[in-house]
Amino acid sequence: MATLDQASYEQLQQQEAQLSQKFQQLQQQQLDLDLTRGKPSAAQLDLSKELDGILNGDYRDSGGADLRNYGGLDGIAEAKQLFSTLAGVKNTEILIGGNSSLTLMYFCAQIALERGLTTDRTPWRQDQRAVKFLAPVPGYDRHFSLCQHLGIELIPVAMNDAGPDMEQVESLLHADPDIKGIWCVPRFSNPSGIVYCDDVVQRIAKLSKIAGPNFLVFWDNAYAVHSLEEGAPPLANIMDYCRNEGTEDSVLIFGSTSKITLAGAGVAYVAGSPGNLEELKKHLGFMSIGPDKMNQLRHVRFLRDAGTIAAHMQKHAAIMKPRFDAVLQALQSSLGNLGLGEWTEPRGGYFISFDSRPGLAREIVSLAAQLGVKLTPAGATFPGGNDPRDCNIRLAPTYPSVEDINKAMEVFVTCVKLASVRQQLNTPTN
Numbered sequence: 524m525a526t527l528d529q530a531s532y533e534q535l536q537q538q539e540a541q542l543s544q545k546f547q548q549l550q551q552q553q554l555d556l557d558l559t560r561g562k563p564s565a566a567q568l569d570l571s572k573e574l575d576g577i578l579n580g581d582y583r584d585s586g587g588a589d590l591r592n593y594g595g596l597d598g599i600a601e602a603k604q605l606f607s608t609l610a611g612v613k614n615t616e617i618l619i620g621g622n623s624s625l626t627l628m629y630f631c632a633q634i635a636l637e638r639g640l641t642t643d644r645t646p647w648r649q650d651q652r653a654v655k656f657l658a659p660v661p662g663y664d665r666h667f668s669l670c671q672h673l674g675i676e677l678i679p680v681a682m683n684d685a686g687p688d689m690e691q692v693e694s695l696l697h698a699d700p701d702i703k704g705i706w707c708v709p710r711f712s713n714p715s716g717i718v719y720c721d722d723v724v725q726r727i728a729k730l731s732k733i734a735g736p737n738f739l740v741f742w743d744n745a746y747a748v749h750s751l752e753e754g755a756p757p758l759a760n761i762m763d764y765c766r767n768e769g770t771e772d773s774v775l776i777f778g779s780t781s782k783i784t785l786a787g788a789g790v791a792y793v794a795g796s797p798g799n800l801e802e803l804k805k806h807l808g809f810m811s812i813g814p815d816k817m818n819q820l821r822h823v824r825f826l827r828d829a830g831t832i833a834a835h836m837q838k839h840a841a842i843m844k845p846r847f848d849a850v851l852q853a854l855q856s857s858l859g860n861l862g863l864g865e866w867t868e869p870r871g872g873y874f875i876s877f878d879s880r881p882g883l884a885r886e887i888v889s890l891a892a893q894l895g896v897k898l899t900p901a902g903a904t905f906p907g908g909n910d911p912r913d914c915n916i917r918l919a920p921t922y923p924s925v926e927d928i929n930k931a932m933e934v935f936v937t938c939v940k941l942a943s944v945r946q947q948l949n950t951p952t953n
Contacts, residue, residue, distance in 0.1 A: 526860075526861055526862050527861075527862065527863070527943060527944065527947040528862065528947075530947070532948070535944055535947055535948050536948065538940075538944045539941070539944045539945060539948060542937060542940050542941040542944060543941065545937050545941075546890070546894070546937060546938075546941055549894045549933070549934055549937060550893065550894055552894075552895070552930075553895060554894060554895030554896060554930060554931075554934065555895050556895060556896045556897065556923060556927050556930060556931045556934075557896075557897045557922070557923070558896065558897065558898055558899070558918055558919050558920065558922075558923065558928075558931055559897050559898060559899050559919060560899070560919055560922070561713070561782075561873035561874055561919045561921055561922075562786060562919075562921060562922040563782055563786050563839075563921060563922070564842060564843075564846075564921055564922050564923075564924075566842050567782075567839055567842055567843070567921070568785060568786070570784075570835065570838050570839065570842075571783075571784040571785055571825065573825055574784060574785065574788075574821050574822070574825050577821050577824050577825055578817065578820060578821060578824070582817065582820070584599050584600065584601060584816075584820065585600065585601055586600065590816040590817055590819075590820055591817065593812050593813055594812070594813055595813045595814070595816050596804055596807060596808060596811065596812070596813050596814075597618040597619065597800070597804055597807075598617075598618060598619025598620070598792070598814060598816070598819055599619065599816050599819050599820060599823070600614075601819075601820070601823040602619040602790065602792075602819040602820075602822065602823055603617050603619060605822075605823055605826060605827075605828070606619060606778070606790070606792045607794065608828075608829050609747060609748065609778060609792075609829070609832070610744070610747075610762075610776050610778055610792060610794040611760040611761075611762055611763070611776075612762050612776065612794040612795075615797055616762070616794050616795060616796065616797060616800065617792050617793070617794040617800075618792060618793050618794070618800050618803060618804065618807075619790060619791075619792050619814065619819055620790075620791045620792060620793065620814050621790075621791060621814050621815060621818075622779070622781070622787065622788055622789045622790065622791060622815075622818070623779065623781075623791050624743065624745065624777045624778060624779040624781070624791040624792070624793075625665055625669070626791070627777055627791055627792070627793045628666075628669060628741060628743065628777055628793075629669055629673075630803070630806075630807070631739075631741070631775055631793060631803065632669065632670070632673055632675070632704075632741070633673065634802070634803065634806050635647050635703070635704075635737070635739060636648045636654065636673060636675075638802075638806065639737065640737070640739065640772075640775075640799050640802055640803070641731075641736055641737045641738070641739060641772040641773060641799065643736050643737060644802070645736075645737045647703045647737065648674075652701055653676055653701050654674070654675045654676065654701065654703055655675065655676045655677070655678055655699065655701045655702045655703065656670050656675050656676070656677055656678070656702070656703065656704045656705065656706065657677075657678050657680050657687075657692060657695065657696075657702060657704070657705040657706070658670075658677040658678060658679050658680060658705075658706055658906050659679075659680045659681075659682045659686075659687040659705070659706065659707065659712075660679045660680065660681065660682060660904060660905050660906070661682065661714055661715060661876055661904030661905060661910075661915045661917070662682075662706060662708070662712070662713065662714075662904055662905075663706070663708055663713040663714075663743070663904075664899075664903040664904060664908075666706045666741075666743070667905075667906045667907070670906075671906070671907070675703075677906035677907070678695060678699075678702065679905060679906060680692055680695070680705075682712070682715060682717060683717075684717060685717075685719065685720040685722070685723050686707075686709070686712075686717060686718075686719035686720060686723035686724075687705070687707070687719075687723065687727075689722075689723055689726045689727075692705065692726075692727075692730070693726070693730070693733060696730060696733045696734045696738075697733060700734075700735065702734060702738075703734070703737060703738055703739065704738060704739040704740065704741055705727070705730065705740055705741070706741050706743065707719070707727065707740060707741065707742050707743065708743050708744075708745060708746070709724065709742060709743075709744055709758055709761070710744055710746050710747055710749075710758040710871070710872075711746040711749060711750075711869055711870075711871040711872025711873075712872070713745070713746075713872065713873070713874055713917075714867075714874035714875070714876040714904055714915075714917035714918075715867050715869070715874075715876040716867050716868075716869020716870065716871065716872045716874065716875070716876070717867075717869075718755075718756040718757075718758055718870075718871075719758060719759070720759075721759040724758070724759040724760075724761050724764055725759070725764050727740055727761065727764075728740075728761055728764035728765045728767075728768050728770055728773075728774070729768050729770065730770075730773065731770050731772075731773035732768070732770065736772070736773075738773055739773060739774070739775060740761070740773055740774040740775070741775055741777065742761055742774055742775065742776045742777065743777045743778075744758070744776060744777065744778050745777070745778060745779070745781075745782070746782070746871060746872040746873065747778055748783065748832055748833065748836045749782060749836065749839070749871050749872055749873070750836065750840060750870060750871040751840050751843060751844045751847060751869070751870055751871050751872075752840065752844065752870055752871075754870075755870040755871045756870065761774055761776070762774065762776065762794070771795070771796040772795075772796045772798060772799055774795060775793055775794070775795045775799065776793065776794040776795065777791070777792070777793055777794075778791070778792055778794075779791035779792065780822060780826070782839075782873065783826070783832065783835065783836065783839075784822060784825070784826070788818065789818075789822070790818060790819055790822045843920075843921055845925050846920040846921060846923070846925055846928055847869070847875065847920055849920065849925050849928045849929055849932065850875055850918055850920045850928060850932055851866075851868055851875070853929070853932035853933070853935070853936060854866050854877070854932070854936070857932075857936035857940075858936055858939060858940075861940075862880075863879070863880065863939055863940060863943045864877055864878055864879045864880065864939055865877075865878045866878070866918075873919060873921055874917050874918065874919055875917075875918040875920065876904075876915060876916075876917060876918075877915070877916045877917075877918055878914045878915055878916075879914045879916065879939060879942070879943070880914065880943055880946065881912045881913060881914050882912070882913050882914070882946065883913065883914065883939075883942045883943060883946060884901035884902070884910060884913045884914050884915060884916050885901040885902070885913055886942045886946075887901070887916060887935075887938045887939055887942045888900060888901045888916060890938035890941060890942060891934055891935055891938045894934045894937075894938070895934075896931045896934045896935065898916060898917075898918070898935070899916065899917040899918075899919065901913065901915070901916060902915075903917065904917055918935075
């Protein structure tokens, strides 16, 4: 297939006819494949089967407390010790919750809105002023929908290979005092797979000095240990930078075992300054008597320490990497050097980010759906589902088998080519 910009109108017509015929052939296969969400595969979930029955009748923590009973609002000591290592904080700077980090994010945002966190405990929502959050894009759709549900206005910020465009971030904060926070997925970002560089992490740790003392960084380190290969870039410890700047109150670090053990039955945490955690506990006490401490104990006995977690995640990588490789090989072999799109080649995380030619993402997703391949809705990686260039598509290769991914990618590249050729045919020439 020749590059579109070099093809004559007659060549484009011929390509369109060939691709339409290919489209019809694929339609006859009546596929039913789903690449919409980054779910662990059954093989990954099977890696944690030992969680079932691991307590074996021993329900007491190291201090002798019976964890079947009430209490322990902020989690058991052994879980704090284990997950503080994962979060890169002291074990006095972490609260262990239930299975969902998103629940903790919602809780923290709601408390900050209505009651206030950080040093001065000033609620974000007051004096009828708008509350705004910076949203690096492309980003995680659930972060955006959480804010929209709470009435928080989202301001898109460009991402580059080092993380959010910090010049843009700092400029926006200088200009608008109503901006109260920023979303960050700092290691293997959703969907691009970018790892924030050290300079970006350091500058983020200083943002409250520009924005004011009730500014919060929501640091969703969901893929902290989710490398696909050895030598994947590490992430600087934001809390260390905050300590150096005296801004520990400005960051809340979130994480969970959802993609380490069982997606629907893991353990989540929020880490932050002792002052922030005390404030969160005060409010948490009105809605809970305590989390599922038995599940926390199960995870402590199964995961044990950082070395065990690393070995466990290598098993995940062995299952996931062939799936990522299948996607990348299909993109390169079918679209490489054609100028029909660009894509990331992540070294960890759960997604690959694909950018089509401007104006084609929705059409590509629609064409794929007609062939029985469900993709994440175009625009989902932008606030309000509004991708201004209509080009970004998030590919999630973890759940299907390699065989199904190969089928899905045959559909995907065909749809990219067909949409691109049709767009070129309909583009007026001078």
